[in-house]
Amino acid sequence: MLYHNLLKPILFSLEPEWAHDLGTKVLQITGNLKPATSCLRKLLQSDRHPVEVFGLTFPNLIGQAAGLDKNGLFPATSEALGFGFVEVGTVTPLPQPGNERPRLFRLPQDNALVNRMGFNNSGVHALVEKILRSFPKGKRSIPLGINLGKGKSTPLDLALNDYCEGFDAVAKQADYITINISSPNTPNLRQLQNNEFLEPLLQGIKDHREKWSKDHSLKSPPCLLKISPDENFKNLEQIVSKAVENNFDGIIACNTTIDSSCIKFSKSVPTGGISGRPLSIKSNEVIRFISKLTNEKLPIIGSGGIFDYESAQRKLDSGACLLQIYTSFIYRGPLWPSRLARRIPLANSLI
Ligand SMILES: Cc1cc2nc3c(=O)[nH]c(=O)nc-3n(C[C@H](O)[C@H](O)[C@H](O)COP(=O)(O)O)c2cc1C
Numbered sequence: 001m002l003y004h005n006l007l008k009p010i011l012f013s014l015e016p017e018w019a020h021d022l023g024t025k026v027l028q029i030t031g032n033l034k035p036a037t038s039c040l041r042k043l044l045q046s047d048r049h050p051v052e053v054f055g056l057t058f059p060n061l062i063g064q065a066a067g068l069d070k071n072g073l074f075p076a077t078s079e080a081l082g083f084g085f086v087e088v089g090t091v092t093p094l095p096q097p098g099n100e101r102p103r104l105f106r107l108p109q110d111n112a113l114v115n116r117m118g119f120n121n122s123g124v125h126a127l128v129e130k131i132l133r134s135f136p137k138g139k140r141s142i143p144l145g146i147n148l149g150k151g152k153s154t155p156l157d158l159a160l161n162d163y164c165e166g167f168d169a170v171a172k173q174a175d176y177i178t179i180n181i182s183s184p185n186t187p188n189l190r191q192l193q194n195n196e197f198l199e200p201l202l203q204g205i206k207d208h209r210e211k212w213s214k215d216h217s218l219k220s221p222p223c224l225l226k227i228s229p230d231e232n233f234k235n236l237e238q239i240v241s242k243a244v245e246n247n248f249d250g251i252i253a254c255n256t257t258i259d260s261s262c263i264k265f266s267k268s269v270p271t272g273g274i275s276g277r278p279l280s281i282k283s284n285e286v287i288r289f290i291s292k293l294t295n296e297k298l299p300i301i302g303s304g305g306i307f308d309y310e311s312a313q314r315k316l317d318s319g320a321c322l323l324q325i326y327t328s329f330i331y332r333g334p335l336w337p338s339r340l341a342r343r344i345p346l347a348n349s350l351i
Contacts, residue, residue, distance in 0.1 A: 003333030016104040016113075020330075027074035027334075031134065037080040044082035044338035045141075053299045053321055054222040054249040056143045056175055060084035060341035061316075065303050065324035066147040066178065066226070070120065072127045075135040079142050082338025087324065088127065089147030090180050093165045095123035096152055099185060105272070109265035111307055112279075113327050115256065116272035118185045119149050124169045131173050143175035147226070152186055156197055160204040167205070171212060174221050179205060179248075182228035182255035184273045190228055193239055202246040209247070222249035229254035229282045229304060233289055240290050240298070250299035252324070253286045254279070257304075276327035280305025284318040291319025307331070312344045 011019040030036050047059035063085040064078050072088040079086065098120025105114040121127075127146070135144060148166035150159040163179055170177060181192035181201070192201055202225075209220040225243045227236070243251060256273025263269050263278055283304030290300055302320025306312045307328045315323055323344070329336055 003335065008331075008333065012106065012108070015102065016106055017101060020104065024069070024073055027069075027077045030080075031074045031077040037076055040077075040080035044080065044335070046082055046084070046338055046341040047141075051321065054176065056222070058084045058322060059142055061322050061344055062312075062337050062341040063087060063145075063301065063322060063324040064329070064337070065326040066090055066145075066180065067115075067117070068326050068329065071122045072130040072135070072146075075131070075140070075144060078337075079135075079140060081334050082341050083142060084341055085143040085145060085175075085322070087145035087147050087178060088131075089121070089178070090119050090149040090183065091121045091124040091127045091146070091166065092119055092149050092151040093124055093162050093169075094151055095121065095126065103185075103272070105270045107263065107266040107269070107274075107276075108331075110263050110276065110278050111327070111331055112263065112266070112274055112276035113330065114270050114272040114274050116185045116270075118152065119183065124148070124166045128169050128173055137173050137175070144173070145176045145178055145224075146170040146174040147178040147180050149180045149183065149186065150189065150192075156188055156191055159192055159197070160201050160208075163201070163205055164208045167208060168212065171216075171221055172218075176222040176224060176249070178224045178226050178252060180226045180255070182226050184228070184230075184256060184258045190230075193228065193231060193235065195238055195242075198239060198242050202242050202248070206246040224248065224250045224252050224301065226252040226255055227286070229257045229279065229286050230259055231286075236286065236289060237293060240293055244294065244298060250301060251290055252301045252303055253290060253320075254283045254304050257282055275304065276331070277305050277307045277311075280307070280311050280314070284314055287315060287318040287320050306340075309340065309343045312340060316344070 064083045066087045075086045099118035103116045150162040256275045260269040300320045301322045302315035303324040
C-alpha cells in the first residue's frame, strides 16, 4: 500500500532511468545497513518450499531477472526482500556506456516497459569485486547467477572470446552463469542464435568449461542460455538442440520482445525490447515448446510477463521450474517478490 499510494507515484513522476537510479541507490544503501537487511530478511524471506534445480538449492522459485542490478550493487537487499535467487548483469568484459538516453520507457496502460539500454555496465571485473565484497560465495543464502554478454564493438565471430573472458572472471563466484545471446539492443547480438554463429559459440563454451574444470580441478558452474521470444519454432528447435548437445544446463525463456503487436493500449511504442504483461503469452508459448521438445528434462527458467499469481502459475504450468521477474517489481514494488514467493510454493521441481 505504501509503495502503491506514495512511493510509486513519486518514482513514476520521474524520468524512468532517473527513477531506476534512485531506486538502485536506496536498495544499495539498504544493503549496507546490516540491521535493516536482517530485519527485512526475517519478515520477508520464504524458504518453506525449497527446490533443487541443476544441483543448486533455491529457497523459493522467484528470482530477480537480469538487468535490474546490472553491476551487482544490491544483491544482499534482493535476498532480504525474499527473492529465491538473483541474477546480476548483463556484464561485458570491458565497461561500456550503453546507448544514448532516453533509453527506458514506461507503458503504464499495458503494464509494460520498453528499453534499449544496450548493456550499459561497469564491466565484469568491477562486478566480481563488488560481489566479493558484499555478497561472496559461502555467505549468501540464495543462488547468485551472473549474466554475460559480448561488448558492443566485438565482432560476432569473436564473441566467444568475450564470453570466455567473462566466464573466467566470474566462475568461482557465480552459482550459475547465463550466456545472453538474446538482448535486442546490442547490434546483431541476436544473430548469435543463427546456426552459423551458434554452433561454434556453444561448442567453444563447452570446450572452455571443460578446460577450466581441468585447470582448476573444480566443477564448472551450471551454464544457462538466455533466448529471445522472437524466433520461429524451427530456429528455436535448433537453438535448444544445440544447447543440449553442448551440455548447457538449462534455458532462460525469454528476453524482451521487439514485436510491438503485443501492445494493446499505448498509443506509441518506442524502439526497444518490450517487457511486462504483454510478453506473457509469447514467453509461455516458447516455454511450452521447449518443455515438450525436451520431454520436460531440461530446466527452464520462465521470464516474461509475470504480473500476478495467475501469470506465474501459467508459466509453471507451461513447463518452467523457476521464475524471474523484472517489470512487475517496478510496477508492484519491493514487497511483491516475497508475496509472490509465498503464494507460488509448489513447482515442477527437477532434481
Ligand atoms: C530495463 C531493462 C533492462 C534489462 N536488461 C537486461 C540485461 O542486461 N540482460 C538480460 O539478459 N536481460 C535484461 N532484461 C530482460 C529481463 O531480464 C527479462 O528477461 C525481461 O524483462 C522479461 O521479464 P519481465 O516481463 O518480468 O520484465 C532487461 C529488462 C529491462 C526491462
